[in-house]
Amino acid sequence: MININEIEATPDFVLDQREWLIAHKAETGFSWTRLENPIGRAGSTLSAFCGGTYNNSKFERGNEKIAQEVYRYRQTLKAQEELRIEAPEIPPFFETRAARMAMSLATWAQRGRVGVLVGTPGVGKTEGLIEYTNRASNAYFIRCRKSMKTITALCKAVLIAMGNKAARGSSDDLSRWVVSELKFKNALLIFDDAQHLNIDMLEEIRGWWDEREITVGVLLVGNEHVSSQMEGTSRTAPYLAQLFSRVSQTMVIAQAYPEDAEAQAAAWGVHDEKAVAILKDIASRPGGLRDCTFTLEVAVTIARSKGEELTGKHIAEAFAQRASRPVAA
Known part of the structure; x- marks a missing residue:
């Protein structure tokens, strides 16, 4: 992601953000009011920006700042989409x-x-x-x-x-x-x-x-x-x-049961014996299954980023990363 303050808001940049926002609004069906909070500008301002009438100017007199804020919104959406692709879907309710x-x-x-x-x-x-x-x-x-x-x-x-x-x-x-x-x-x-x-x-x-x-x-x-x-x-x-x-x-x-950690592992599609053993250990600590969920989210992301199948190695690395512990060699 780029710091928007480092971007030169040229007329071409302003035009690009304007065209993207018009297309984004049409694609999502969002109203200008719906876009207010994500972008941080009033809907009427965004409407005027896209119509090229904000402050009676198309590229200057504040249009540059709005374009930067639209770009920041674009970056946020892109980062979230990339994370959505890499991050795992948390399984629905599993009985423990x-x-x-x-x-x-x-x-x-x-x-x-x-x-x-x-x-x-x-x-x-x-x-x-x-x-x-x-x-x-x-x-x-x-x-x-x-x-x-x-x-x-x-x-x-x-x-x-x-x-x-x-x-x-x-x-x-x-x-x-x-x-x-x-x-x-x-x-x-x-x-x-x-x-x-x-x-x-x-x-x-x-x-x-x-x-x-x-x-x-x-x-x-x-x-x-x-x-x-x-x-x-x-x-x-x-x-x-x-x-x-x-x-x-x-x-x-008083604490999560070992079979509950096994049920959680099965819900996540984890069958590696070492991985299940690590999850049982995590579940027995304060935080229980919730900590297992957070650890699995990180572990799956690590495994996917490396193009590998999820194993106990990734879960141990994720747990250490979350707790700021060094990973054993």
Whole structure:
């Protein structure tokens, strides 16, 4: 890629970018508004540039700068396309032991129970639960964020997950709306990264579960803080005793299982014994299967760049490269 500040914006250069942008817009069907953010110019400006009327000039009075920005956009697209060709496609969902455990707990919770799933990052629990929502009716996946500080934010997140994207109103109105939406559904609410939920939000969830008019399952998913804040090892535990007393099952997945690394290797088409052994070792470390995915992406790219079949050598090199470790000879 070339630094656009090093390019001399001659009339020929400006004309080339203008013609390319006109052709690109026609080929993609993008509107000028759609092109605003990628290029960094207002749609009206881009339209005027392509029409040769920007600042009443075709090649000067600011046209040069716009042409440079269009060229930068072109370079970005080209680099992304080259990476797309070299980089591998990440396989779709593949079933692992951890995913089966997560889906089994979700099935249990959807019977109107409260469940807690604790797992270290990268073991595959989230992927398993998202897959469950794709298979089961009325199962909703809510990803909790640290910015969710209020009951209002919680209610909006739940309603959006249920398809109500224009959720507005007071916290009480929104909470009643949630209850109304849950009627006659035997639904399951899965709260991922539930460690971000505060006491008030957890108590609101308990209130939904206690509603006599509905049957709803609740699954709280996250790190060890999710269980510790209810089980008595956190200073918030006394305030959550009522919710904890309703938990019917807690499941802990401490790390990725060796067979999960084998399943991931098979999904990627990796059959080399040394490669699978390395992936098992990576999966046993913090980061688990997620780290394996990142490593495989780099390894496949390395192998393709060398015109070679993927082997353990490429995976070891990729893992070392990602961790900034020297590669053993």
